[in-house]
Amino acid sequence: MRMFNPLSLLYLAAGAFGVALAYQLVVSRKELGAAVADVLDSVNPMNQDNAIKTGVDTVVQKITGDDQQTLGGWLYDLSHPRAGLQPGETMKDGIISGGADIPSAPVADEQAPSIQEMQAASKPAFNYARPYPRMSNQ
Numbered sequence: 001m002r003m004f005n006p007l008s009l010l011y012l013a014a015g016a017f018g019v020a021l022a023y024q025l026v027v028s029r030k031e032l033g034a035a036v037a038d039v040l041d042s043v044n045p046m047n048q049d050n051a052i053k054t055g056v057d058t059v060v061q062k063i064t065g066d067d068q069q070t071l072g073g074w075l076y077d078l079s080h081p082r083a084g085l086q087p088g089e090t091m092k093d094g095i096i097s098g099g100a101d102i103p104s105a106p107v108a109d110e111q112a113p114s115i116q117e118m119q120a121a122s123k124p125a126f127n128y129a130r131p132y133p134r135m136s137n138q
Helices: 006-027 029-042 051-064 071-079 115-121
Strands: 089-092 095-098
């Protein structure tokens, strides 16, 4: 009498393989978890260093010639060409020109009075030592 038929051996091999696979998953769960976390972090849109953003920004930096440029910054620059310019200023090839003259401080023709002169010239409206008039006892 046979103890094992071929189908039983197949089931036994599959069971042993399943136990070995489960053991391997339990043992390497930390490494597997770290690898999965790294993959998910590389495509996370909230991560500033994700793979998609880094690739797109590299292309934008090659196009603009600015190694600090990002896609968002480039789109802002394209849609706001006068950002940072004062009225009358123009920018050509990165150089700002024109604009209104900034007035300088006026030149005084005469010497400003000193504080003592201003105090002597001013007369108080009332006596600060006695702010309220005396009331008569009538």
